[in-house]
Amino acid sequence: MWLLAGAAVLAQSVRGRVTDVTTGANLPGVSIVVVGTTTGTTTNGQGEYTLRLDPGSYTLRVSFIGYQTETVPVQVTAGTTATVNVSLRESLASLNEVVVVGSRSTQSRTSTETVAPVDVIQSRDLQATGQVDLTQQINFVAPSFNSSRQTIADGTDHIDPATIRGLGPDQVLVLLNGKRRHNQALININGTIGRGSVGTDLNAIPATAIERIEVLRDGAASQYGSDAIAGVINLRLKERPGTTVNAQLGQQYAGDGRVAQVGVNHGFKIGNEGFLSLTGEFRHRGATNRVGDYTGPVYVNWNVGRATGETDAAYVARRRTLYDQDQALIRQNNFNLSNNMQIGNSQVDNIGFFLNSRIPISAKAGFYASGGINYRKGKAAGFYRYPFQTAQVIAPLYPNGFLPNIESTINDQSLLVGVNGESNGWRWDISNVFGGNSFRFDVTNSNNASQFAQGASAQTSFYAGTLSFYQNTADASVAKDFGSQIGLKSFNVAFGATYRYDMYRIKAGEEASYRNFAPDAIPSRIGGSQVFPGYQPANAVNANRNVAGAYVDIETDINENLLLNTAGRYENYSDFGGNFAGKLAARYKFTDAFSVRGTISNGFRAPSLHQRHFSAVSTVFVSTGQSVEPRQTGTFRNDSPIAQAFGVPSLTAERSVNYSVGITSRPVSNMSITIDAYQIDIRDRIIYSNQFSRGTSGAGLIVANILNGAGQQDVNAAQFFSNAVNTRTRGIDVVIATSPRLNRGTLDLTLAANVNETRIVGAIQRPTNLPSDAVFGNFLFNRQDSARLTSAQPRSKISLNMNYRLNKFGAVLRFTRFGEVLTLDPANPLLDERFSPKLVTDFNVSYRILPTVNLTLGANNILDVYPDKLSKNLYPTPERFGAAVLDNSSFGRFVYSRAATQFGFNGGYYFLNVSASF
Template sequence: MKQLTLILFTLLTSVGFAQQTVTGTVKDADGELLPGVNIIEKGTSNGATTDFDGKYSIEVPADAVLVFSYVGFTSKEVPVGGKSTINVTMDSGAQLEEVLLVGSRALPRSNTTSSLPIDVLPAKELASTGQLTFDKALQYKIPSFNTVQTPVNDATSLLDPYEIRNMGPSRTLILINGKRKNLSSLLYTQTSPGRGETGSDISAIPTDAIKRVEILRDGASAQYGSDAIAGVMNIILKDNDDEGSVTLRTGITSEGDGETIGVSLNNGTSIGNENNGFFNYTIDFSKTNLANRPGTVDAEGEAIDFEADIADVRDFLNKYPDANNINGSPENAVAKFLVNGGYDLNKASSIYMNAAYVYKKVNSFANYRTPYWRTVADHPYLADFFPNGDNGEYIGYAPTFEGDLNDYNASLGFKTKKNGWNYDISYTTGGNSQAYTVNNSHNRFAVFEASFNDANGNGQADPGEEFEAVELYRENSPISFDPGGTKFSHHVGNIDIAKLLSDKVSIGFGAEFRNETFEIVEGDKASWDGGGADSFAGNRPENSGKFNRYNFGGYFDIAYDITEDFLINGTVRLEDYSDFGEAFVWKVSSRYKFLEDKITLRASASTGFRAPTLHQIYTQKAQYSFVPGEGIQVGGLVSNVSPQARLLKLPKLDAEESFNVTVGLGVKLNSKINFTIDYYNIQVEDRIVLSTEVAPPANDAFEGLNDLSFFVNAIDTRTSGIDFVANYKNIELGSGELGFSLSGNYTIENERDGDVKEPSFLNGTGQSVVNETQEALFFTSRPRTKWILGATYEIGKFDFSLNNTYFGKTTFRQQGLDENLSTEFIPKVVTDLGIGFDATEKFTISLNVNNILDVLPEWEFVSLNSAGDAILNDPAQVKTQSNLITFNQRYSQMTYDGYHFSQLGAMFTLSLNYEL
């Protein structure tokens, strides 16, 4: 800690130089005054804009260089040279480049001068996808980004796991206006992509509030701290104060379900008599109905799994071929509120803020309990609990899973510039809570409580009074349960300082303090006592509680323009966590431009880290899961700091460490044609995984559990691949303009490096914390390659877009699958069509048909050897294997453990947008 304090003290020492005010006007070549021209002090974020009379005023050092830029005009650099008045004439013919806020902690740079691969998505491109949520829009715009709906919903129905470069949701850092967004309180524990991890709820961010998205596809722990091993996503909010719109959207699937309706309002206003500030707000409400895609259940598989009479099974399935199962996309209702604002206190200082609140209600279902699964012979009271048949007879029941999610984040900051030093001081808070309800279920376990006849009415047992045992559940069970939930919150303080020391060198440094709290909320007793509520047991008192930690970090960043074309950028960071100690990381990046900036070579090398989340350290619970051939069983997830962990001699969780290398090429032939290609290599040591289910040792502490799982630093991994992005735009065709884009991601390798690091208690048992199913989830459950080919055409009042997204092969080794087989999802192309019509200057109609060709996932068995060949040549064995991984065909489209891409058929959406 003394070392960290000394570094931060050194970083926060600064000197200053004199400023002067420069004023002037900006005109075009015809002498017309230009309002809204951007004037930036080169190498800094200090800037101004021209007013309606083309006038500007900016405070800069005497030796500064001013950069004048405007859409459709060539940027111009003008040295101040001590002058107090500078008038500028701009020439037309160029497009304004974005100034990137992500990638360097020194000073912002344009996209062409960045030394790192960064995708920039304007709001218009997100809206053009027709997708209903922000995460799904990214799925069809960024090849290295993937997200899927999980086959078995329960808690994961509240938000879907996502990832960049197959690295899991917890290795991509999410920023809003450059400030860290809070994690979700949800820990993914199902056997599906994202297992054992958590991430931010990016689906909660209203798309209409977003100005643009910057995605840094490179390790950035040195700049931003933990969670940035795979990259950083910076969401820039709208800041306009004189524009607004209201959007009404509706949609339905080709199957006639999944109906959605929503309305969104985005608007802005200026603040102050001289328009010194702005206030932009977004309100978004939406409702989506259930889209159900159950499979046709196999009677023979059911009879075997549930040891049921085949005649009873067939009789039920003849009436209900899907066994009344409900799976697909759950019903949800969402309300989103977001504000973004800023105010200039004077020419050098300003304050800024943003805040968001999201409420999400999701209704989903557990697997249907058929009458041969939960029988009246074993549970006679079920006939009274669930008279669901046409004539009031018992035909089983479907427990519901209902989730209430609350997510909030807010930032408040102060920026100022003094003597060339840029200061940014901010406070950020955020949180996520999820509360669950299970209805239409029961506690089927025999739990007794001692009772006595209190004849004297004194509330205590007296001599001679008789005790009796009262059964709490079964026929006395409630059918509605409160299993508790989870909460997460953080508080973050930042100090960031940057300065352009010369026309070649800029530096940035700062400090961050972060406090995190994770809470497991206790469920009501009936939800966990005995075995708890059927389908989803509640949080037990001994597994519940509130857990906290803090960390303190500091960084130093320097950028050196050796020449106008040659840049080197370096960053170091030191963090100290209260629960596992210090982490020191670094990053070096460079770029070289030549041929009049048409070609840029870039490269970076960095170390990184990811701290174990509080969720991974402290979560302990019993949970229901599907065991192939055995139906639903109860397993236990053991906390890393529990007495059970000590019995198992589990090591304490430590931080993951990474080494990233990126090498890329950027080509901008002209204003119409550009492309980038980047190679990346990511090595992660001590990767934290949620183990596979292992048999518990013979110990009373694990009585009643079918299996155990736990978190452990189990494996080292290496991931490498290539990202490609190309654009050819503004092609004149008839009286309109045509544009093409092609982007792709190809995974060269994504695999375990070395042996699994097993806990000692598994030695000699023949078991491992990482089995073939886990390996597939880590490394092959996302497309090996993904490509997006898009075309746009704008003519008159119409604009058209056509996107084809190619999802490459994915491979699974589902739990229970024969070791001689694997499962492959067949490559598919999903085609999306969008049509926009500007009915008036303010009113736009947009129609999107997503997955217009109604493409659905398909999978097939693949033999690994001659024994696998023998299985595939025997239809009976093939059927058995298929039943094992689909829960007897309940999940025939996606299998129980995996999904290729989230599609339930074609989706038609219509939106009406009116500009205010």
């Protein structure tokens, strides 16, 4: 709505203030444009603006992200000045927002008008979640997006894997201001969601710097290149002038996991059209711990196997004797069985700075830049090393065992620079973005057991090496709409070229972090730092590759009803060859209230440099179906002689075919409905194999001979990356949003849901030189690996969000239902687990205590809901010493599953948030 000093404004100078119609708050950064001209301005930090115009009749268009656009007629005459105050109303749950991702057309389209589904998430929606990490904020506002924090997973404890539509973290492409964002340095090789994949570290971007997020839920490799199989996440940085401050304090109901966060963004105007936006943010997240009581051996290992020829009675008696000895030592040393591990969130301190800028260099061209740096320190624990584990513990140094820590140092940086403009109707853009991520491992409170001769003076802290990944991407593009020339509403043609240079490095750790100083010791001792053996000189790598690509994209409104889009892209990789991707999409509008849309495309994901060149030796805890035991496991490069001896072929690209069909509807003016069904077929998915273990016969003997021949006598098992499986994912996305008009307040209602199912189709491709082995099984891809791809993420997520505002008061109530998840044991079906759906409730209330300051008090998971507990805790007790050992919780320490997590297991969290805009 708008308010004028009369029926028309007679002025040579026009000035005024723009406010929120509901709260009355000033709105900085609002765009005021004189329709039909290049004249315009934006409001300052107090929501004020000034325009100087020649005499004449004009129309002002007042627009702001998240609000309905208003137009104001103005008659300008000489010698007068008048005030035009404008009040804007928030738009319908962001569904009326013009989107950028997914189209290169000059035509403005909202998310209900695009050929593919796009979620638009505003910064206020992110803040309303009460979360501080960007991945968790998106997790609670975008049902197709999933991200859960991991535990006891080495480096993955410090970087949250994030997925779309139940696929892998490396099958979603992240853009920042429309440009490709670099991947993280860490490759997920533990038993977590996204095992074997390389994602993008979203938490390296301050949430305070984000204006909005666009989530394209469709295959887009033909438009944006490799990785965009499941979709694209485009992060748009803030541009508005003024200052915003956001601060939060909170903690879990259990009393741990304390959070402190403060973010500041300040925007400067540069001339009439330019801006500079600066952001700084600090986040502290304390560790959480939901460990259970330990029931296993501590000082004496009573969990032993039956001796040859031993009778049942003798076996039970021997185990009971050992158990009694262990219990006596536990009491004597006052060993704490209730709190000897840390199972939960890692501790993280995160500080980041970002900038976003645009400076006009002519009437039709401008220079732009964005980028930032992020520094993160993390600390997470591994498995406790108990005194009876003499191969891993130096007794004089740690007589009661020890809990080792992995301390991470993560550095992330990026810089985008570019120029764009318009010449003779051609829009052009030239840019270059450089980015990098490094992950340093330090191990503390540990030992190298092969240094046992040093006793209590043995080393306890180790530098274990550094991973790093850097990427430089240059691109140039042009586009022009020929619609008026050929008699169509629009006929936009865009084409461009890109050149990318990728670099991946592994730096070895210090010698003591990986070396076995006593390989012939009796009893045997494991070399290297416990919890995370350092990268060895043989693992060090400095790899790179070049990627050249070109694309063409055509989008046309054939008439008022039919919209067509087609795109094609070819990319050539210096390390494995080329790939072509194409897309055809259409939308038909039957009426203003109902449209049908659909797409068909093929896509690809190139193997990452990490997957091609990563290698390491690590201690992996493996379920044997009877117990959880540590193994020294080697990951060998895909092109290594060992991989070739196993018959593992060279990596090639994953290839996909995407189908989607959907409807969009506006049955009434204040309601939007989108329903989209999809199928994604992926062949040659790259997986991280399970362990090929040593043995004395069959495949096990082949493994032993290969490892011994390569000088890997200390390695118990081998792993590789391989194109091994094909999958089919089917699902449906539903978003229903409405803003019923109330007498005094404003209520936004959004119901959103994603339901999906992934199945493995076809045969699993085994290494050609290993026979099928009934004893050792299919270690390339076992039952546990299959479940991790198909059922470890919720197959459904449904959220109902209610946001009410009345004058200075506001309230948000959110219900999120996380669907069922399932885990399969690699060897024993009796240890399979099924975890039922759970409903998580978030609630907060806010009050604007000053015109520029808002106070929010709330709780996430207000009812303190936890996932189902593990049920297969059949570990031995004195009453069951004759029974088989069935332990899915590692002798009671794991109360909740770490292999499949719906929303974490930290319980309720309450917080106080203060935000201000100046």
